[in-house]
Amino acid sequence: MSLWVVIGVLAVFGYPIWTMVALYRNYRLAQGADLPILISPVNPFNPLWILSRPYLNPLLSRLPGVLSQSTRYNYLGWAWRDKNYLHTLHGPAFIIVTPGENQLIVGGADACDDLFKRYREWPKNPAFNDPLNTFGPSVGTAEGDAWKRQRKITTAAFNERNSSLVWSEAVKQARQMLHTWVSTRGNEVTSTTEDTSLFALHVLTGAGFGISYDFDSSLKVPSHGHTVSYRDALRTVMDNIFITYFIASAGGLPSFILPQKARDVLTAVNEFRSYMSEMVTQERNQHRKGEGASTANLMSSIIRASDDAAREFAAAKATVDASKAPSLRASLTDSEIWGNLFIYNVAGHETTAGALAYAIGLLACHPEWQDWLQPELNQVFGNGSVNKDQYHDAFQQLKRCHAIMYETLRLYAPLNGIPRHTGSSYQVLKLGASSHTIPPNTAVFINNAAVQVDREIWSSDALAWRPGRWLQTQTENPKHTAQTKPESADTPIAPVDKAYIPWAAGPRVCPGKKFSQVEFVAAIAVLFHQYRVTPIVDTYNGETEAFARERTMQVLADSDMALAMRMNHPERLRLRWDKISGSS
Numbered sequence: 251m252s253l254w255v256v257i258g259v260l261a262v263f264g265y266p267i268w269t270m271v272a273l274y275r276n277y278r279l280a281q282g283a284d285l286p287i288l289i290s291p292v293n294p295f296n297p298l299w300i301l302s303r304p305y306l307n308p309l310l311s312r313l314p315g316v317l318s319q320s321t322r323y324n325y326l327g328w329a330w331r332d333k334n335y336l337h338t339l340h341g342p343a344f345i346i347v348t349p350g351e352n353q354l355i356v357g358g359a360d361a362c363d364d365l366f367k368r369y370r371e372w373p374k375n376p377a378f379n380d381p382l383n384t385f386g387p388s389v390g391t392a393e394g395d396a397w398k399r400q401r402k403i404t405t406a407a408f409n410e411r412n413s414s415l416v417w418s419e420a421v422k423q424a425r426q427m428l429h430t431w432v433s434t435r436g437n438e439v440t441s442t443t444e445d446t447s448l449f450a451l452h453v454l455t456g457a458g459f460g461i462s463y464d465f466d467s468s469l470k471v472p473s474h475g476h477t478v479s480y481r482d483a484l485r486t487v488m489d490n491i492f493i494t495y496f497i498a499s500a501g502g503l504p505s506f507i508l509p510q511k512a513r514d515v516l517t518a519v520n521e522f523r524s525y526m527s528e529m530v531t532q533e534r535n536q537h538r539k540g541e542g543a544s545t546a547n548l549m550s551s552i553i554r555a556s557d558d559a560a561r562e563f564a565a566a567k568a569t570v571d572a573s574k575a576p577s578l579r580a581s582l583t584d585s586e587i588w589g590n591l592f593i594y595n596v597a598g599h600e601t602t603a604g605a606l607a608y609a610i611g612l613l614a615c616h617p618e619w620q621d622w623l624q625p626e627l628n629q630v631f632g633n634g635s636v637n638k639d640q641y642h643d644a645f646q647q648l649k650r651c652h653a654i655m656y657e658t659l660r661l662y663a664p665l666n667g668i669p670r671h672t673g674s675s676y677q678v679l680k681l682g683a684s685s686h687t688i689p690p691n692t693a694v695f696i697n698n699a700a701v702q703v704d705r706e707i708w709s710s711d712a713l714a715w716r717p718g719r720w721l722q723t724q725t726e727n728p729k730h731t732a733q734t735k736p737e738s739a740d741t742p743i744a745p746v747d748k749a750y751i752p753w754a755a756g757p758r759v760c761p762g763k764k765f766s767q768v769e770f771v772a773a774i775a776v777l778f779h780q781y782r783v784t785p786i787v788d789t790y791n792g793e794t795e796a797f798a799r800e801r802t803m804q805v806l807a808d809s810d811m812a813l814a815m816r817m818n819h820p821e822r823l824r825l826r827w828d829k830i831s832g833s834s
């Protein structure tokens with residue numbers, strides 16, 4: 251028998267046999283946890299499966315038993331499409347046995363909360379961390395004492411001064427974005443998601459890094475000594491995060507062996523590194539000279555806090571017992587500074603951009619909630635415009651804008667299935683009075699998508715987008731609420747703590763929560779103060795307004811997880827912005 255025949259036989263029979271053996275072994279392991287077990291004959295993380303799933307799952311769904319059942323949960327991001335159907339069948343937690351790692355899915359509000367709180371026992375999943383460490387370790391990927399130290403320094407940067415800067419930058423960007431929308435020929439906007447992405451990127455460069463751009467999609471002029479601008483280098487890196495990771499981990503690849511696209515990414519990676527290095531050096535020099543103390547962007551705050559901590563550490567080391575000195579170390583290394591600057595861009599970009607795009611689409615499909623929003627905006631801003639310096643006066647008053655964000659994130663959270671891991675030891679999952687021993691090397695997903703639509707908590711209309719549920723005066727008829735003066739009427743309802751977790755919870759809760767709220771609320775205020783949005787009605791084909799709304803809702807529903815949740819066909823979100831008659 252020739253070697254090729256042996257290889258062929260092994261490929262045809264070997265893989266299925268290996269899969270069966272791995273499934274059996276993992277099934278036996280999972281049985282010890284005494285939880286419901288589902289089987290996935292494929293490993294959802296397998297790159298080959300990720301590429302072939304769109305073609306193979308339709309075939310699998312025609313086969314009997316577990317093969318077709320598994321198409322419901324055999325891919326990354328299934329939780330959002332499933333809502334909480336599998337939890338209604340199998341309870342608050344179950345295990346999916348796969349030929350790779352087993353997956354524990356936790357969808358009960360109390361159990362999720364417990365996992366968040368015991369963050370040392372349930373660390374993040376290392377498989378998701380590697381691409382995020384491309385420029386250095388960060389608060390988003392570190393564990394244990396290293397995480398604690400980074401969290402302390404980096405979280406201080408998200409303060410009120412920064413929030414004011416976020417407001418100002420978001421108002422500027424939203425105004426210019428709206429201007430491009432209402433200046434489009436035929437008043438038809440098909441670039442909502444692309445534009446909210448640019449909007450969020452610019453808010454980050456402004457309030458995160460002190461570089462303020464004007465909103466327009468053209469390439470920006472590179473700074474002296476660079477071949478691409480900071481914004482375009484960052485954008486290329488963010489849009490190609492996995493290629494970036496591959497190039498960075500391969501290290502020093504000669505560019506001529508790479509295809510053009512990878513070469514562009516390589517250029518962007520090198521340029522982004524060199525921009526970060528220059529910005530950090532410049533910030534340090536200013537700090538040393540006592541200049542720029544009024545700057546409130548995230549980068550500046552982190553570098554200053556870290557350098558101050560390093561100085562305090564050096565001083566303390568001189569006075570205390572040398573053996574205790576290392577525990578006082580509180581500063582960041584240069585690589586940690588870079589890693590943290592990068593994680594802000596990754597964590598703060600698509601998340602807020604997506605939330606805003608979904609909210610705009612939802613408001614377009616629900617004119618009654620635009621009616622509801624209007625009196626609040628009139629009340630706070632009158633006939634004037636939304637100003638860049640109004641953060642302190644306006645933000646807290648905009649309760650209905652907040653409610654729009656809460657409700658959008660409840661149903662369209664950017665991250666669905668927040669990843670954790672057991673690590674290499676057994677961990678105990680608590681479900682009410684019972685305890686379950688979860689075997690080592692199990693991937694864990696905190697199923698926020700399910701918790702946030704649990705009917706027992708969110709009532710029978712849990713799947714409906716109804717921003718009024720967040721305010722005490724909400725009535726079943728939003729038009730009625732629209733006639734009520736907002737300041738006397740609206741009392742925010744505190745989010746149902748354990749059952750509302752789009753920003754996660756516990757010690758590792760998203761530190762950019764307020765940043766994203768200010769950014770989102772400012773954008774909604776600017777966009778809807780004097781304008782309304784509607785789906786374009788295809789009158790040529792006899793479409794009605796109601797049908798156009800339904801079609802638009804389907805565009806939103808046709809979404810899947812990439813780095814964050816995104817629409818599969820954003821170009822089909824066709825919207826029209828019209829000035830409200832009587833507004834100045």
Ligand code: HEM
Nearest residue numbers: 389390594597598601602752753754758760761762765766
């Ligand atoms: C709507 C907007 C946002 C949502 C829904 C969101 C959601 C989340 C979630 C669910 C986590 C936990 C991830 C995990 O534990 O695996 C997280 C962590 C994080 N987020 Fe956000 N985020 C948003 C905006 C932002 C912004 C604007 C920034 C920064 C500018 C940011 C920075 C971070 C960082 C640094 C972490 C890691 C924290 C840690 O592990 O200690 N996020 N975010």
